[in-house]
Amino acid sequence: MSAASNIRRNGRRPGMNDTMSKDPLLEVNHLKKLFPVKSGLLSREKKFIRAVDDVSFKLMPKETLGVVGESGCGKSTMGRSVLRLIQPTEGEILYKGKDFMKASGAELRKMRSDMQIIFQDPYASLNPRMTVGEVIAEPLNIQKTYSSKEETREHVLEAMKVVGINPKYYNRYPHEFSGGQRQRIGIARSIVLHPSLIVCDEPVSALDVSIQSQVLNLLRDLQESMGMAYIFISHNLSVIRHISDRVMVMYLGHVVEMADKDELFKDPLHPYTQALMSAIPLPERHSKRKKIILQGDLPSPVNQPSGCIFHTRCFMAQDICSKEKPELRDMGNGHMCACHFCGKMEKGICGEKLQG
Amino acid sequence: MGEKILEVKHLKTYFHTDAGLSKAVNDVSFSVEKKKTLGIVGESGCGKSITSLSIMGLVEIPPGQIAGGEIIFEGEDLLKKSEKEMSEIRGKKIAMIFQEPMTSLNPVFTVGQQITEALMLHEKLTKSEARKKGIEMLKKVKIPLAEKRFDEYPHQLSGGMRQRVMIAMALCCNPDLLICDEPTTALDVTIQAQILELINELKEETGTSVMMITHDLGVIAEVADDVMVMYAGKVVEYATGDQIFEKPMHPYTHGLMSCIPKLDGDDTKRLSVIEGMVPSFDEMPKGCAFCPRCPEAKDICRQKMPKLAEAEGRYVRCFKYTQEWEETGNE
Numbered sequence: 001m002s003a004a005s006n007i008r009r010n011g012r013r014p015g016m017n018d019t020m021s022k023d024p025l026l027e028v029n030h031l032k033k034l035f036p037v038k039s040g041l042l043s044r045e046k047k048f049i050r051a052v053d054d055v056s057f058k059l060m061p062k063e064t065l066g067v068v069g070e071s072g073c074g075k076s077t078m079g080r081s082v083l084r085l086i087q088p089t090e091g092e093i094l095y096k097g098k099d100f101m102k103a104s105g106a107e108l109r110k111m112r113s114d115m116q117i118i119f120q121d122p123y124a125s126l127n128p129r130m131t132v133g134e135v136i137a138e139p140l141n142i143q144k145t146y147s148s149k150e151e152t153r154e155h156v157l158e159a160m161k162v163v164g165i166n167p168k169y170y171n172r173y174p175h176e177f178s179g180g181q182r183q184r185i186g187i188a189r190s191i192v193l194h195p196s197l198i199v200c201d202e203p204v205s206a207l208d209v210s211i212q213s214q215v216l217n218l219l220r221d222l223q224e225s226m227g228m229a230y231i232f233i234s235h236n237l238s239v240i241r242h243i244s245d246r247v248m249v250m251y252l253g254h255v256v257e258m259a260d261k262d263e264l265f266k267d268p269l270h271p272y273t274q275a276l277m278s279a280i281p282l283p284e285r286h287s288k289r290k291k292i293i294l295q296g297d298l299p300s301p302v303n304q305p306s307g308c309i310f311h312t313r314c315f316m317a318q319d320i321c322s323k324e325k326p327e328l329r330d331m332g333n334g335h336m337c338a339c340h341f342c343g344k345m346e347k348g349i350c351g352e353k354l355q356g
Numbered sequence: 357m358g359e360k361i362l363e364v365k366h367l368k369t370y371f372h373t374d375a376g377l378s379k380a381v382n383d384v385s386f387s388v389e390k391k392k393t394l395g396i397v398g399e400s401g402c403g404k405s406i407t408s409l410s411i412m413g414l415v416e417i418p419p420g421q422i423a424g425g426e427i428i429f430e431g432e433d434l435l436k437k438s439e440k441e442m443s444e445i446r447g448k449k450i451a452m453i454f455q456e457p458m459t460s461l462n463p464v465f466t467v468g469q470q471i472t473e474a475l476m477l478h479e480k481l482t483k484s485e486a487r488k489k490g491i492e493m494l495k496k497v498k499i500p501l502a503e504k505r506f507d508e509y510p511h512q513l514s515g516g517m518r519q520r521v522m523i524a525m526a527l528c529c530n531p532d533l534l535i536c537d538e539p540t541t542a543l544d545v546t547i548q549a550q551i552l553e554l555i556n557e558l559k560e561e562t563g564t565s566v567m568m569i570t571h572d573l574g575v576i577a578e579v580a581d582d583v584m585v586m587y588a589g590k591v592v593e594y595a596t597g598d599q600i601f602e603k604p605m606h607p608y609t610h611g612l613m614s615c616i617p618k619l620d621g622d623d624t625k626r627l628s629v630i631e632g633m634v635p636s637f638d639e640m641p642k643g644c645a646f647c648p649r650c651p652e653a654k655d656i657c658r659q660k661m662p663k664l665a666e667a668e669g670r671y672v673r674c675f676k677y678t679q680e681w682e683e684t685g686n687e
Contacts, residue, residue: 070544071515178633208399208571210630213615217626235544242617242627265619279549281574283613285601293553294546296500297514 023097024058025196025229026082031055031091033074033081037302049301051077052088053253061196062223064230066244066261068237068276072298074253075233079199082231083115084108095197113143116190120202122182126174133170136160136188143193159188162225163218180211184218191222199231204239216243237280241265249273252301252309255328259335269331269342272310308340316341361533361565362388362411367425369403369410372418378637380406382589383425385664388533393559393566395580395597397573397612401634403589404569408535411567412452413442430532448478451526455538457518461510467494468506471525478529493524497554516547520554527558534559535567540575552578573613577601585609588634588645595670605672607650644674652676656684 032055034048052074059065067075081088084100093100095111103111116139119125126135136156146152157167163184174182183203190198200219204212216239223230234240240247240261247264249257249272257270268274275292282289294313299305305312311321320340328338369381381403388394396404409415411427413434427434429450434442454460462470471493472486481489487506494502497520510518519539526534536555540548556579559566568579576583576597583600585593585608593606604610611630617623632649635641641648647657656675667677675681 070546180633208634209573209612210399210615211633213617213627213629214631216617217629220626237545238617238619241619242621242623261623275546277619279545280619281548281552281572281578282619283573283577283601283616285577285598287577291549291553293549297516297547298544 022061024094025061025063025096026059027092027094028058028082029056029092029094031078031081031093032089033077033086034089047302050253050304051301052081055091055250055253055255057248057255057258059197059229059231061229062227063246064223064232064244066240066247067231067233067250068235068240068247069250070235070276070298072252072301073250074301075235075250076201078250079117079201079231079233083112083117083199085117109143113139113193114195115197115199116193116195117199117201118183118186118190118203121206122179122186123206125186126182128174131171131173132160132165132177132185135174135185136192139189139193145193155192156188159192162191162222163188178211179207180214183207183211183215187215187218187222191226191228194226195228197229197231199233201233202235203232205234205236212239219243237277249276252298252304254309254338255336256310256339257335257337258328259337260333263333263335267335269335269337270310270339271314271316271341275315308338310339358389358392360387361390361430362567363426363428364407364411365426365428367407367410367427368423369406369415370421370423372421375638379589380637381410384586384589384591385425386584386591386594388565388567389581390565391559391563392581393568393579395576395583396567396569396586397571397576397583398586399571399612399634401588402586404586405537407586408452408537408567408569411535412446412450413437413439414446444478447474447531448529449531450533450535451529451531452535452537453519453522453526453539455541457515457522457542458510460522461518463510466507466509467513467521471506471521471528474525475528489528490524493528494521496527496558497521497524499524515543516550519543519547519551523551523554523558527562527564530562531564533567534564535569537569538571539568541570541572548575555579573616585612588640589637590645590673591664591671592646592673593671594664595672599668599670605667605670605677606646606674607652607676608646611649611651654681654684656680 031052033052034050037047037049055078057065067078069075077086080086082093100111133156136159137152140146140152140155157170160167165181165184165188174185177185204215207215220243232243244261247259247261248255249270251272257273268277275294278289278292292315296313299312307322307324308326311317314321326338326340328336331337331342365385367381367384371378371380384407386394396407398404406415410422422435468487468490471490475481475486475489491502491506494505499505499517499520513521540551543551552575570576580597583595583597584591585606587608593609600609604613614628615630617627630649635645635648643658643660644662647653650657662673662675664671664673665678
């Protein structure tokens with residue numbers, strides 16, 4: 001443990017540099033998910049909610065990609081589409097170089113054993129009629145990993161120990177546990193197959209802060225010892241900053257900004273990211289930060305604004321913003337931003353805005 | 357100390373459950389000053405919401421029971437009021453905003469019908485007067501197209517908009533005390549910022565006192581003048597906002613503050629944690645309720661419950677700040 005945390009103090013994860021040159025674990029290109037909306041009986045026009053609209057990214061082995069955005073921005077749909085728990089409408093998903101979108105049957109099942117998910121609500125995501133042991137053993141049974149019951153049981157007990165659930169609770173039911181412990185059970189279920197990728201969909205949002213930090217530490221320890229990559233979805237920027245290597249900011253189904261964690265938090269380029277950062281209430285008195293208070297609500301995903309999707313709430317919007325859609329451009333060092341004015345603004349404008 | 361609008365003394369709210377007696381609020385005392393904001397912070401199950409429901413007289417009896425204490429509001433004990441008298445105070449003098457704007461509005465009535473209900477009941481306005489006042493209130497909480505929204509149903513509004521409607525409803529009779537129970541927890545951060553700003557603005561404008569109940573220390577830091585920290589049904593620290601953020605004294609308050617990931621903290625380190633979890637009411641430790649999780653606990657903490665005592669100009673429930681601390685052994 002101490003060796004691992006020593007390396008961490010140098011800022012990067014172990015093996016981070018050598019993985020950079022390797023092939024990505026996951027490559028997602030132009031992922032789209034549209035949900036049809038029921039319209040009037042006589043209306044011929046088909047309407048869609050564009051929940052995820054043209055999202056592309058690469059994920060390296062052992063890397064954590066943080067996905068942040070407000071409710072309805074499509075971050076959860078994106079996470080689930082990547083695992084094909086929701087079938088994406090369009091796009092390409094390459095997992096370890098293989099086309100995941102075309103996989104089916106036995107092949108799909110085999111690939112899925114390597115990709116797991118942790119859900120937000122530890123109360124809803126565990127079957128109340130299964131014991132803890134059965135819940136955690138289920139992935140092993142589905143994948144037929146071990147032929148004997150004893151072997152399966154041994155691995156389940158091992159997973160319980162790893163996540164900090166006392167193995168003597170093997171035959172208990174989920175309702176006997178608190179939220180934090182249930183989330184540990186959910187985590188045990190997702191690591192029992194030793195996956196290379198885990199999608200964490202708001203895993204700590206339903207937990208109290210003192211429990212939240214325990215679970216965040218656990219997720220980090222597991223990543224260090226088992227070496228999986230995370231797609232970590234959260235609406236909480238502080239949590240995202242703590243856990244991620246890279247961060248993707250989503251708004252209304254689009255990626256508006258994506259950058260290395262340090263780069264993004266030091267120099268947020270997109271006005272939405274800036275507003276999001278300034279809006280977090282910090283536990284400190286007499287903060288000198290000036291808040292950017294966005295006007296209005298998130299527009300309906302059915303009738304998306306023309307041009308830049310953010311222009312209806314943007315404090316910097318100009319004429320061009322409602323007419324032309326800004327592309328996601330590389331502003332240097334892999335800092336991607338979709339705004340007409342990023343790069344054209346003087347550096348530090350947002351800094352001034354934040355500091356008042 | 358300014359003039360007190362609300363004074364709660366030794367409030368005890370218990371619940372009779374199959375597993376035994378749960379002391380949800382166990383001897384809690386505090387006061388809210390005029391035009392000030394009191395923040396109550398704590399994790400789920402600490403009794404902060406039950407405290408507010410007790411003040412409003414909304415605890416369901418049975419299984420609940422107000423086992424003792426006084427709630428002095430404008431010189432009178434609310435616990436001695438009849439249900440009829442309470443319903444005249446509720447909504448008029450003390451108003452409340454709930455956490456879930458989705459479930460706390462009635463889906464089968466329009467926004468307007470729900471706002472005017474209180475106005476016609478408490479202020480005896482006619483229907484058309486109430487409509488005028490209702491629309492005015494919607495404008496005050498910055499709802500665009502207030503006239504149109506007035507006749508819409510809650511499901512036609514967004515979460516932030518619904519919470520604005522709740523605030524409009526709460527403020528329409530000019531209450532002296534506004535209780536906000538996690539008003540922004542269900543909202544996104546950009547909407548939360550809007551709502552907090554609105555509550556602060558309206559407080560300035562109307563001079564209402566506010567009780568802000570939340571689990572989010574960030575929200576507390578922004579709005580509260582005084583802060584009360586609760587743990588397992590008891591007050592563990594009671595201080596001014598400046599004091600508590602400058603130097604949290606109770607180990608629990610300290611733990612809460614340090615386990616939040618910070619935007620400017622060192623993110624390469626592990627987060628500090630409070631080990632374990634809140635004890636359930638039937639497994640309450642004999643001594644201090646926090647001692648099984650406390651990194652500094654000594655023998656004395658396991659034996660008896662410390663009193664809420666004055667220390668450095670505030671109140672703390674911890675032996676660390678008493679004489680007994682030095683006298684006791686370390687293990």
